[in-house]
Amino acid sequence: MKIIAFALLLVAIAACSTKSSKENFGKPIGYIQLENTALEISELVTDLEVPWDIEAGIEGELWFTEVNGAVYRLDLKKNQKTKVFQVPDLIAKKSYGLLGMTVHPSLGYVFLHYTFAIANDKKEETIKSRLVRYEFKEDTLANPLILLDSIVGATYHNGSRLIISSDDKLFFSLGDVGQTERTQDVSFFGGKILRMNLDGSIPTDNPIPNNLVWAMGLRNSQGLAFGKNEKLYGSDHGPLNDDEVNLLIPNGNYGWPDVHGFIDTDNEKEYALLHPIIEPIQAWTPTLATAGLAYYGKSEIPEWKNSLIIATMKGRSIRVIHLSEDGNSMESESIFLQKEFGRFRDVAVSPEGEIFISTSNRDWHPRFQPWMYEGLPEGPDRILKIRVLAEGENKIQGLPIYRQETEPIPLMDENWNPAVSQEFELGSKLYGTHCLACHGPEGKGSEGLIPPLAKTDWVTGDKGKLIRIMLTGLSGEIEVNGEKYNQEMPPYNNLTDSELAEILTFIRNNFGNKSNAVIPGEIFEERKGL
Numbered sequence: 001m002k003i004i005a006f007a008l009l010l011v012a013i014a015a016c017s018t019k020s021s022k023e024n025f026g027k028p029i030g031y032i033q034l035e036n037t038a039l040e041i042s043e044l045v046t047d048l049e050v051p052w053d054i055e056a057g058i059e060g061e062l063w064f065t066e067v068n069g070a071v072y073r074l075d076l077k078k079n080q081k082t083k084v085f086q087v088p089d090l091i092a093k094k095s096y097g098l099l100g101m102t103v104h105p106s107l108g109y110v111f112l113h114y115t116f117a118i119a120n121d122k123k124e125e126t127i128k129s130r131l132v133r134y135e136f137k138e139d140t141l142a143n144p145l146i147l148l149d150s151i152v153g154a155t156y157h158n159g160s161r162l163i164i165s166s167d168d169k170l171f172f173s174l175g176d177v178g179q180t181e182r183t184q185d186v187s188f189f190g191g192k193i194l195r196m197n198l199d200g201s202i203p204t205d206n207p208i209p210n211n212l213v214w215a216m217g218l219r220n221s222q223g224l225a226f227g228k229n230e231k232l233y234g235s236d237h238g239p240l241n242d243d244e245v246n247l248l249i250p251n252g253n254y255g256w257p258d259v260h261g262f263i264d265t266d267n268e269k270e271y272a273l274l275h276p277i278i279e280p281i282q283a284w285t286p287t288l289a290t291a292g293l294a295y296y297g298k299s300e301i302p303e304w305k306n307s308l309i310i311a312t313m314k315g316r317s318i319r320v321i322h323l324s325e326d327g328n329s330m331e332s333e334s335i336f337l338q339k340e341f342g343r344f345r346d347v348a349v350s351p352e353g354e355i356f357i358s359t360s361n362r363d364w365h366p367r368f369q370p371w372m373y374e375g376l377p378e379g380p381d382r383i384l385k386i387r388v389l390a391e392g393e394n395k396i397q398g399l400p401i402y403r404q405e406t407e408p409i410p411l412m413d414e415n416w417n418p419a420v421s422q423e424f425e426l427g428s429k430l431y432g433t434h435c436l437a438c439h440g441p442e443g444k445g446s447e448g449l450i451p452p453l454a455k456t457d458w459v460t461g462d463k464g465k466l467i468r469i470m471l472t473g474l475s476g477e478i479e480v481n482g483e484k485y486n487q488e489m490p491p492y493n494n495l496t497d498s499e500l501a502e503i504l505t506f507i508r509n510n511f512g513n514k515s516n517a518v519i520p521g522e523i524f525e526e527r528k529g530l
Contacts, residue, residue, distance in 0.1 A: 026079070033401050042385045042387070048382055051381055052358075053098075053292075057351070067363070068098070069086050069088075071085040092528065095364065099115065108135055110141055113172065116128055122465070123469050130151065131147045131172060147200030153177050159222040160221075169198075173194075173222070184216060189213075191256060193224075218246075220237050223291060227295040229327065232247075243289065244283050281323075290311075292357075293310050308323065311358075318336045319336075320333065320334040340402065341359055343360040353388070355386040361381055427504075427506025431503055431507065453513070455511070456480050456481050460515040463522060464522075466504060469489065470495075470500055470503070500523045
């Protein structure tokens with residue numbers, strides 16, 4: 001596996017375009033008025049597709065990624081953007097892709113975490129992920145060193161962040177990858193914060209000897225930030241309740257899946273009597289989808305000094321958590337920019353005190369749950385810069401001025417089982433045109449030749465597998481309901497996402513089948529992943 005990965009990576013290094021392009025950087029688009037400080041919001045980069053990670057730790061530079069595997073370096077002094085790398089062997093769809101990056105400012109190391117897939121002839125995918133260290137040389141990434149390979153993944157909660165401490169230790173957060181029952185298992189990486197040396201080896205002072213695990217009991221941690229006195233904070237989110245911001249400590253246990261947010265139910269209190277659970281400094285229900293996290297310790301914005309700045313996706317806002325002097329608790333929370341720019345994925349603070357935030361309006365979630373995102377901005381994703389207006393600078397007339405919000409926007413519950421309409425007229429018609437000749441009017445197929453669609457987990461089971469069969473076809477011997485079949489099925493990738501969704505919803509709810517609907521967004525993501 002490692003030999004193949006290295007070969008692919010070296011090919012990508014040779015093929016990667018390092019052409020630089022100048023754009024209209026820094027166009028002001030609005031202002032934030034605090035009590036005493038005026039902030040300018042400008043559009044720094046646009047035409048992006050889900051920028052996942054922003055790194056602003058090097059003076060005069062901004063590094064950022066797209067979930068599709070692209071890595072960029074932006075020279076803020078020259079207003080020059082360069083694509084330095086394209087990860088060659090990742091899979092990018094839904095919550096897969098390039099999910100974490102950090103840059104070492106003096107050693108020139110760039111660390112990336114990304115997902116890849118191993119597929120079999122039945123269109124089944126096994127999701128894995130990989131943590132790799134590169135060296136930044138001559139405007140590209142070279143000399144890859146795989147630190148962790150074939151990490152267990154899943155169709156969700158692969159999310160991660162990377163951050164380097166002042167003593168050159170790499171911290172790596174990883175979601176529970178769908179295996180909530182193992183987040184308390186120190187032999188399993190899911191639902192953990194890992195700590196390692198820059199070469200991937202285990203530090204001798206880790207809390208568990210000969211183990212990378214530094215903290216555990218987390219759900220889907222997509223934000224890491226060092227604050228005052230090198231205190232480490234993390235954001236953690238999930239679909240239904242109790243998004244969290246935690247103060248992360250060595251050997252800390254944050255309770256997932258037995259404790260959600262604060263210890264405030266009878267079951268949680270009983271569990272906490274037997275386990276030393278650490279409560280968050282803040283939790284939210286309904287969930288905001290807390291994502292990127294940055295610490296603001298600068299004097300440039302005195303109203304935000306000693307605060308955590310959090311990007312939220314469902315909450316479509318920037319949250320400012322004002323910390324106590326010792327950093328151990330929250331004193332107050334401020335909300336900014338609700339619904340103005342859509343979903344925010346990441347936030348970073350530069351050595352000069354400027355703030356960078358990225359939008360995530362082009363990702364999968366709005367396609368899967370559009371009812372949650374009324375008025376979501378159209379167009380490409382972008383990176384915005386927030387800076388203090390210098391003394392004597394005036395606001396540009398006509399641009400909007402935003403202030404602290406007085407109330408959070410109402411958030412609707414998620415529904416991961418889309419309702420099935422009882423009207424299958426279009427799906428039935430499309431089935432008759434494209435499927436009936438082989439599978440028959442009752443979905444029984446033909447014994448020994450064409451497999452049935454009736455009462456089989458090939459149809460009612462994994463929707464991703466079913467969609468991939470429709471998009472790419474199927475060949476070779478398969479087994480359905482105990483019988484073997486070996487006839488080729490052609491691909492139907494010429495049909496639109498909506499047409500395929502209608503067909504699949506129809507067959508999943510006829511011929512004795514009963515399962516939830518397929519939506520066009522699911523087809524879109526699987527098609528993108530191919």
